[in-house]
Amino acid sequence: MTKYVKYVDVTKCDGCRACMVACKNWNDLPAEPTEFLGSAQSHAKTTADTWNVLQYIEHENGKGNLEYLFRHSSCFHCTDAACEKVCPENAISYTKYGTVVIDQDTCVGCGYCTQNCPFEVISLKEYKDKNGKEYRKAHKCTMCTDRIDEGLQPACVTTCHTGAMEFGDKDAMIQKAEQRVKEIKDRYPNAMVYNPQGVGGTHSVYVLAEKPSVYGLPDNPKVPTSAVLWKDYAQPIGKAMIGATTMAVVGAFVANKIFSKKANGHDEDGGGNHE
Amino acid sequence: MVEMNLNRRQFLKLSGATAATLAVVELGFNEKKAYAKTKEFKIAKATVTPTICCYCGVGCGILVHTKNNTVVYTEGDPDSPINEGKLCSKGTTLRQLYTSEKRLTKPLYRAPGSNKWEEKDWEWMLDTIAKRTKETRDNSFVEVENGVTVNKTEKIASLGGAALDNEETYLLSKLMRGLGITYLEHQARI
Numbered sequence: 278m279t280k281y282v283k284y285v286d287v288t289k290c291d292g293c294r295a296c297m298v299a300c301k302n303w304n305d306l307p308a309e310p311t312e313f314l315g316s317a318q319s320h321a322k323t324t325a326d327t328w329n330v331l332q333y334i335e336h337e338n339g340k341g342n343l344e345y346l347f348r349h350s351s352c353f354h355c356t357d358a359a360c361e362k363v364c365p366e367n368a369i370s371y372t373k374y375g376t377v378v379i380d381q382d383t384c385v386g387c388g389y390c391t392q393n394c395p396f397e398v399i400s401l402k403e404y405k406d407k408n409g410k411e412y413r414k415a416h417k418c419t420m421c422t423d424r425i426d427e428g429l430q431p432a433c434v435t436t437c438h439t440g441a442m443e444f445g446d447k448d449a450m451i452q453k454a455e456q457r458v459k460e461i462k463d464r465y466p467n468a469m470v471y472n473p474q475g476v477g478g479t480h481s482v483y484v485l486a487e488k489p490s491v492y493g494l495p496d497n498p499k500v501p502t503s504a505v506l507w508k509d510y511a512q513p514i515g516k517a518m519i520g521a522t523t524m525a526v527v528g529a530f531v532a533n534k535i536f537s538k539k540a541n542g543h544d545e546d547g548g549g550n551h552e
Numbered sequence: 553m554v555e556m557n558l559n560r561r562q563f564l565k566l567s568g569a570t571a572a573t574l575a576v577v578e579l580g581f582n583e584k585k586a587y588a589k590t591k592e593f594k595i596a597k598a599t600v601t602p603t604i605c606c607y608c609g610v611g612c613g614i615l616v617h618t619k620n621n622t623v624v625y626t627e628g629d630p631d632s633p634i635n636e637g638k639l640c641s642k643g644t645t646l647r648q649l650y651t652s653e654k655r656l657t658k659p660l661y662r663a664p665g666s667n668k669w670e671e672k673d674w675e676w677m678l679d680t681i682a683k684r685t686k687e688t689r690d691n692s693f694v695e696v697e698n699g700v701t702v703n704k705t706e707k708i709a710s711l712g713g714a715a716l717d718n719e720e721t722y723l724l725s726k727l728m729r730g731l732g733i734t735y736l737e738h739q740a741r742i
Contacts, residue, residue: 298644427593436628438638535562
């Protein structure tokens with residue numbers, strides 16, 4: 278299956294925020310009024326109801342001039358996603374397109390994903406059920422996987438009027454990003470493609486005008502080793518053991534039921550024989 | 553070795569139970585997939601109506617997806633030569649024009665000198681507008697000015713909205729010129 282990438286060229290972005298609105302419109306997310314933060318940026322970071330936020334950064338460049346930098350920030354859809362690794366319920370999974378999605382029915386709101394995401398793009402939302410009991414669910418950008426399923430592009434990409442965002446075949450998009458960085462090196466000497474290999478590459482590939490740290494991004498994000506140990510070693514062994522135990526118990530129970538019906542009483546445990 | 557005296561019925565029961573246990577415990581039943589199939593695509597079976605953005609004078613084309621008597625999604629019209637499917641942040645909010653709780657659904661009237669809005673029905677509203685337009689026009693109509701026939705009124709002005717298309721704007725200017733209005737403007741020109 279073709280993997281897709283959302284290509285974001287921050288140097289073409291004019292900060293109109295239509296991507297933020299399109300996201301709310303498609304995903305039916307409620308408004309989140311905010312206080313003035315001291316710049317034109319509306320929200321400090323992504324939240325459970327605001328899956329992408331347009332960053333406004335006032336940066337002094339190498340020549341001592343002001344650069345007004347924008348960045349559409351949302352989930353990166355890592356190839357090796359820390360959130361997927363740490364989720365104890367396997368509620369987070371990869372789709373065939375390379376996107377990372379949270380299954381809302383399976384999510385128990387433990388919040389491990391929000392703590393382990395290297396980009397801090399997952400948030401918990403609190404709900405109340407009809408009995409007044411509180412529960413939580415993790416939310417983040419889905420890259421509009423439901424739209425991709427129908428052959429459409431993500432809502433944010435379709436609305437972008439400067440062409441700062443494009444959506445397409447992974448290799449083509451990465452190539453495009455590399456080409457674009459060459460074009461803008463004169464104006465932005467620190468320009469680079471942000472497709473961190475520490476998480477196996479991402480499915481949101483950025484052309485950044487400055488170093489990642491200027492945008493508050495980690496230089497080399499990684500999946501925590503403890504998460505790898507837990508998910509790839511401890512959990513499968515634990516699950517296998519639970520599986521075997523369950524099988525034995527269920528099997529023994531069923532066999533016992535059947536045998537105890539017999540009047541002449543074969544009381545010995547027959548469970549071991551058919552496992 | 554444990555002796556197992558099973559008759560045919562018990563053997564079948566046992567095999568069935570084992571198979572079911574295996575299926576559930578070992579192979580796993582993927583509820584996720586079953587659930588995903590039941591969820592319908594948001595704009596499936598929605599009626600799509602093209603419209604023009606009512607905000608600025610650019611006149612971007614917008615597709616309105618309606619279902620169950622409400623607007624479920626709005627997006628830029630890819631076939632529009634103006635915006636080619638793109639929209640700004642304000643145009644992207646167009647859905648709220650219909651779904652917002654703050655939306656007015658009845659005409660409001662504020663009488664001269666009053667500080668309150670009153671709800672009125674359309675009939676009263678249109679009649680009153682027609683009556684007062686005629687009154688003002690008749691009272692302020694100038695036929696000749698400095699020896700030149702002008703047939704105009706300077707007491708009324710008209711401002712067209714950005715949601716109007718070419719044909720509506722044409723009709724509007726015809727009507728206004730017919731009344732003798734000289735202060736005739738349109739949002740798209742500002």
